[in-house]
Amino acid sequence: MPHNTVAVVGAAETTKLGVVPDMSQIQLHADAALNAMAECGLKPKDIDGIATAVETPVQLAHYLGLTPTWVDGTSVGGCSFMIHVRHAAAAIEAGLAKTILITHGESGRSRVGNPPRSVHPASLNGQFEQPFGPMGPPSLFTIPVLRYMKTYGVTEEQIAQVAVVQREWASKNPRATFRNLITTEDVLNSRMIAWPFRLLMCCLVTDGGGALILTSAERARDFPTRPVYILGTGESVETPMVSQMEDFTSSRAFRVAGPTAFKEAGITHKDVDHLMIYDAFAHLPIYGLEDLGFLPRGEAASFIAGRNTAPGGKLPMNTNGGGLSYMHSGMYGMYALQESVRQMRGVAPAQVPRAKISVCHGVGGMFAASGTIIFSNQAP
Amino acid sequence: MSEPGRALPQPTPETQHFWDGTQAGELRLQRCDACAKVYFPPRPFCPACASRTVSVFKASGKARLYSYVIHHRPVPGFTPPYAIAVVELEEGPRMMTNIVECPQTPEALQLDMPVEVVFAPQNDTITLPLFRPAKG
Numbered sequence: 014m015p016h017n018t019v020a021v022v023g024a025a026e027t028t029k030l031g032v033v034p035d036m037s038q039i040q041l042h043a044d045a046a047l048n049a050m051a052e053c054g055l056k057p058k059d060i061d062g063i064a065t066a067v068e069t070p071v072q073l074a075h076y077l078g079l080t081p082t083w084v085d086g087t088s089v090g091g092c093s094f095m096i097h098v099r100h101a102a103a104a105i106e107a108g109l110a111k112t113i114l115i116t117h118g119e120s121g122r123s124r125v126g127n128p129p130r131s132v133h134p135a136s137l138n139g140q141f142e143q144p145f146g147p148m149g150p151p152s153l154f155t156i157p158v159l160r161y162m163k164t165y166g167v168t169e170e171q172i173a174q175v176a177v178v179q180r181e182w183a184s185k186n187p188r189a190t191f192r193n194l195i196t197t198e199d200v201l202n203s204r205m206i207a208w209p210f211r212l213l214m215c216c217l218v219t220d221g222g223g224a225l226i227l228t229s230a231e232r233a234r235d236f237p238t239r240p241v242y243i244l245g246t247g248e249s250v251e252t253p254m255v256s257q258m259e260d261f262t263s264s265r266a267f268r269v270a271g272p273t274a275f276k277e278a279g280i281t282h283k284d285v286d287h288l289m290i291y292d293a294f295a296h297l298p299i300y301g302l303e304d305l306g307f308l309p310r311g312e313a314a315s316f317i318a319g320r321n322t323a324p325g326g327k328l329p330m331n332t333n334g335g336g337l338s339y340m341h342s343g344m345y346g347m348y349a350l351q352e353s354v355r356q357m358r359g360v361a362p363a364q365v366p367r368a369k370i371s372v373c374h375g376v377g378g379m380f381a382a383s384g385t386i387i388f389s390n391q392a393p
Numbered sequence: 394m395s396e397p398g399r400a401l402p403q404p405t406p407e408t409q410h411f412w413d414g415t416q417a418g419e420l421r422l423q424r425c426d427a428c429a430k431v432y433f434p435p436r437p438f439c440p441a442c443a444s445r446t447v448s449v450f451k452a453s454g455k456a457r458l459y460s461y462v463i464h465h466r467p468v469p470g471f472t473p474p475y476a477i478a479v480v481e482l483e484e485g486p487r488m489m490t491n492i493v494e495c496p497q498t499p500e501a502l503q504l505d506m507p508v509e510v511v512f513a514p515q516n517d518t519i520t521l522p523l524f525r526p527a528k529g
Contacts, residue, residue: 132400140402141434142489144521145478146471152464156479156489160460163504207462208474208499256479256489257434261460 017393019102020233020240023049023226024354027118030340031190033220037126039068039076041118041222046077049224053236055112060226062110064101066093066117066344073116083110089250090377091291091344093117094225095270095384098350099246101227111228118222119342142254150293154379155210157261158296162209164262165311167299169209173200174318175295176213176337181324183334185363190217191338214295216341223347225354230393241357244370245278245387247271255379264376266383267304271374274385275306278370282307286368287356288328289349291375292335298322301374302330305385329365332356346375350386357390399470401519408435410449415520420452420510422484433486454510456480456524459487463497480508480524494525 025048027033027041036044042065050056057078063070064085074081085100087093094117101113120127130149132139147153161167177197183189195213203212233240249269252258259265275281282305290301302313307328316322322330333339333352340348353373355361371388404412411434414421424431425439426446438445461478464471476497481487493511495501507527514520 134401134403135405137434139400140404140408143400144402144515145489145491146399146464146468146475147477147489148464148466148468152462152466152477155462156477157460159462159504205465205474207464207466207477210462254434254489256487261479 017242017244017389018230019105019227019243020230021225021243021354021388022228022233022236022238022240023053023055023224024241024351025049025052025224026348026351027222030188030221031219032122033120034123034125036120036220038118038120039072039126041120041220042068042073042116042224043076043118045118045222045224046114046116049114049226053226053238055226060112060114062101062104062113064097064113064115066097068118079114081110083113089382091293091346092375092377092382092384093344094346094350095373095375095386096248098225098227098243098386099248099384102243102246105227105229111232113227115225115227116222117224117344117347119344120220121342122218122220138254142256150379151210151215152207153255154294155207155296156255157258157380158209160261161296161300165314167311167314169201170197171314171318172209172214172295172299173197175292175298176200178317178320178323179292179331179335179337182332182363183338185324186334186339187362189334189339190219191334210294213337216293216336216345217338219340219342221340221342221348223351225350239358239390240392241354242389242391242393243386244280244389245274245276247273247277247385248383250382251380253378253381258380263310264300264304264380264383266380267301267374267376270383270385271305274372274387278387280370280387284370285328285372287332287353287365287371288322288330289353289371289373290330291345291349292331292337293341293345293376295337297376298330305372305374324363332361332363332365346377346384349373349375353386353388357388359390399515401515407437411435412519414451415512415522416518418512420454420522421449422452422482422486423447423449431484431486433488453483455483455527456508456510458492458502458504458506458508460504461492461502463499476502478502478524488522491523492525493523
């Protein structure tokens with residue numbers, strides 16, 4: 014089902030990103046939604062579909078004054094928003110809604126109106142992982158990586174290079190949280206979190222939000238914004254327990270979502286001008302590049318260390334600075350989507366010249382879920 | 394590694410046999426009677442073929458260290474740095490655990506080293522399966 018009949022016509026982040034203690038989580042959703050509605054000239058009565066994660070679509074519909082004919086509350090972690098885009102595109106094609114709003118807001122740092130996350134002791138995670146001392150993603154998402162490193166001979170220095178390269182992109186972005194350039198030594202000397210992972214290999218924890226508005230490509234022509242078309246989409250899930258991944262060197266959810274999107278878009282890897290791979294931790298772009306088929310297994314770390322994804326490289330990746338340097342509220346997928354849309358509109362702070370196709374790949378949980386969206390700025 | 398304060402499991406009807414097993418000094422897995430798949434975590438049907446005819450059996454307790462991190466942040470019940478590990482059981486399934494009776498260092502914790510289960514009572518009803526370097 015090729016989706017180039019649907020376009021993004023509204024895309025905005027919260028006015029402020031980073032530390033925003035004067036807004037609760039739901040207001041961060043609303044702030045981004047109001048910015049997106051304003052840039053494309055829509056009012057609440059014009060929106061007939063709503064999708065969001067963690068907060069429910071009921072809360073958002075009420076808060077924003079919407080009367081939807083279509084709702085989606087898929088909440089599978091940080092890639093929920095990629096999956097919302099996929100579901101929204103299908104819904105618009107099927108005629109279930111005409112104008113769909115997707116919102117994200119998260120008071121990840123200030124934790125205003127953000128209920129604490131907890132693992133129920135009777136859940137499988139609560140019974141078979143939590144008793145062994147993990148404390149959130151830094152101690153869980155990182156567990157497969159030693160197996161990857163041993164299998165392919167990848168070094169801590171190469172993993173550190175992911176953070177170094179992304180900081181170069183962040184240095185070009187006035188909205189990025191961290192903009193000062195760093196060296197491999199800086200990363201390897203930063204505080205130990207969960208060996209082999211150090212602080213600068215882990216994402217930020219910040220406040221913010223983002224929103225997207227989708228409609229049919231035909232209607233998109235009447236909007237004041239430059240349409241960004243949806244060429245292909247994919248989604249999958251694997252397991253809520255990182256210890257139960259089929260393969261510690263590769264994500265099954267990535268290997269389903271990515272190729273599904275490429276097949277739907279009818280493009281090859283050579284057609285890709287710009288790439289976003291959700292980087293909650295420094296190993297994720299390595300797994301993503303391989304599982305999406307950009308590189309053979311075991312070659313992504315040296316590809317990144319070889320500056321192929323850096324400014325001036327042949328495959329610009331995570332050009333906003335990523336979750337490692339731009340911002341990461343907890344569910345980063347929305348910010349990756351926003352950067353892909355900016356690149357396709359030609360308005361990114363670190364714009365890739367003449368970029369026509371952008372691949373945006375997300376992860377949810379600890380390799381639990383995945384969503385991939387392929388965008389184009391070329392009219393169908 | 395059995396200080397009070399660590400998160401403890403709350404067994405469900407589907408997992409009770411596993412936690413009864415650790416109390417009795419047995420690591421219990423399940424095998425599908427229809428397709429012979431050995432699987433973990435516990436559930437009363439086979440995730441490979443959906444058969445409800447499955448058997449509980451006592452595993453060997455032998456495993457190899459599959460992957461881990463050495464956590465450096467404080468967590469109730471733990472003294473950092475400590476390894477959060479995944480072991481691959483001789484029977485195939487993998488499980489999260491801690492490695493005990495061993496320095497918590499990259500030098501001492503070599504991937505693929507043989508390990509064996511030990512049972513660490515936490516209270517009157519819960520005993521956790523931990524692993525230590527195999528003693529031959």
